[in-house]
Amino acid sequence: MLQAVGVSKHFAGVQALREVDFELRPGQVHTLVGENGAGKSTLIKVLTGVYQPDAGQLLLDGEPVAFGRPLDAQAAGISTVYQEVNLVPSMSVAQNLFLGHEPRNRLRLIDFPGMQAQARELLSELGISVDPRRQLRTLGLGVQQMIAVARSVRARAKVVIMDEPSSSLEPREVETLFDVIRRLHERNVAVLYVSHRLEELYQICDTVTVLRDGRVVHSGPLADIGRLELVATMLGRTLSDEGERTVFAGEHDSAERTVLRGKGLRRRTVLDGVDLTVHPGEIVGLGGLLGSGRTETMKALVGLQPLDEGEIEVAGKRIRAGSTPAAIRAGLVLVPEDRKAEGIIPNLSVRENIVLAALPRLSVAGVVSKRKQREIVDTFMRRLRIKAASPEQKVGELSGGNQQKVMLARWLAMSPKVLLLDEPTRGIDVGAKAEVQALVDELAGQGLGIVMVSSDLEELVEGADRVVVLREGASVAELTGDQVTVDGVMAVIADEQR
Template structure:
């Protein structure tokens, strides 16, 4: 039996075109989604991947063209309409209610009821426990989603889709916030869904994942399909050529330069957790002007909390911070920004951007003083400054007056980075700066980081990507369970050494990854 016969087409887009004001997001695409298989969808940020999936999920409607299911034309006017046809989607930007419990989020708008009107809260909690067991997570159904870490919220988002029992499931960057162990669990669930005949669409910028999990691949570039085939025989160079016409990722060209004076020093940073221990436990390091310091570790290592403590977000934190030789006072975000610290947060949607504001307003939000004269803003100066950073960061926009929510994930990330750079920082703290960014955008962001370092900016960046931390860092710190478990210069760092250091302190995620590497 041929692969096509094993995996019948469950949904087709024929001549699909989607036009936004000033932008053609999809250009006459023909797409086939096969059932009982993983349909990989790749392309640079802004290529049209998320737009095409939003059309299938009922979030957007085609300007031209049609959708067919089982040979019949269908039209999804809403997400509810798509769900009635068995389509579910896990969005790249988490779509959860932080002030509701895990169980309430999972069954939002699909509540279990008794006699059709009374919500069966206990039944929802029981089903949530079953889903969490399937996903191998011990998350209490009554926990508020806002109290969970980003990786745990991603697990809740996945559980929410599993609860819908969709026939077609779209996963948009599902592993962007997951640890190595959580990724393995997700892949096991995907394999189970395939055996049940579910058709899956898998969007990711992680090439190794695509090749490992995919059965069929479709490549988009500038809203058009540039390649569609079985995954058999596909390798990374083929994917990259189809995406951007290049055969090399070119993460970061070296820009050799001497380091300057000490830009940042932290001593004995501690941040207590709710259980009586420490999320960050006695961390000390220094950073010189022009140096890029990579902090590697797995989920739960305390990396994000360390950066948040340095920027002054946590008032219960203990320890000392110096910027350019000046000791910082009590934790205060605004005070530390004024002294030259800037943070690129991990969760750009909630912590980095105001979705209802324009691209221009978001970019200048942290540096309004630079474009203010007396009591009035100099709008001409603001527009000029925004145009400068749009060009510098290669941000794809139709107009700076469009809402920032209209941009692709990678371009939103570039807006967040631009906003931080506009404050004129001496030290830039970057938490997972490449999360949800494609190969081309990564290369652009990393080249900017190298250029900024060459100009004397000190950079601390957190990542769980071994290739990134080894390619970009001048020096690497490894964290596990809130502590530093290894420090390496660029010449001595290897992936094996980093994984072994991240396994220190009996981190189960690291233990599993270490066994795989070995």
């Protein structure tokens, strides 16, 4: 139904796609996988008219097509559901569903009652329980994502491309999404499904194409390739290949029994008594449900969340709560959950983002040493395997995994004593995730104290030496040794809720 033949695309010194052959068949649920930077997003943008290929061609129903803009692709029957909801929040659900295709009455005016009736019927068919008259902005992000899916279904598209559609959905909503995909399959609609969650791919997809460095390295039935083999194909190496071992953190005195201590952290309506200790070389996980105070605790430790009560010590020395400069000087740094809003500065270069925190150390009488900048940037780009055309490329142009590495490089360049990681692998593919996880283990092995938040319980228990469970802003349990299991964390949460 939709085919790319020998498609290549080049950007500012980077070959994003190299003679890619890809095809979507009617009724097929096809997944596109690969590391961040492998070319997935670029291929999707070529298929949907955002980019035009430098070489090769697209075929729709066997006929050559050229999409000069996304609207051309939509008119041809290609609908896209993006990870970030692409709707109008000030309009109603019904208006969003029919935007640009509103039903008209005999006077050629918009038939609002008819539109609402059609919207109610469509939502009911898809199992989405929401009043079509409600403003979109009043709904949760997960429901908004399902409205975006419903809009694609309403358009009667031949091809539906879903880019991380489940990232904002609850488990119940994911099942609804899968029901929608099955209905599309029954209608012979071709579905391209992109997700970093392997369990989802094996549950809903029948075919897989693997991209690596802009090339197709595998394509075929998903049932014919196991998970470990799929990951190895994406990475181009075995999972046990740890690569170069390097020391990133500064020297730490292993005799220090506690490198971080937070005691009685309280802030009205947010934190209600969090106690936390971290030893050199230890990874401590913060577990709990959404809203339990995990992110708030991390921000409080580095002074981004003011405290009403509580004490914070780094390497045995008490620091002033509520002061980010004091935390950084003491060696306590945070890689935030939302790297786009709170981490990277997208319009600055990779170099500028990496050296940003270290600039005072690199300057003499206000003059920054270019040589020292270059040494730091070259070191961390090589050691963290940051993929960029050059250090001067804008960081906003990098893949999510490489943006995450740039943030890590920024703070590792400060030789911290404690590294706080809030959802360090969110939104990055399994290959980049494995690299980040291996790096975290290596940093701990060099004596760095690490606190990690992850909504993925398996990731949390696999990566942490201890897990402190939070509920309603308070630490309610600490799991160690054999207690650190998914079932163990879930049991604590369940017990505390009764």
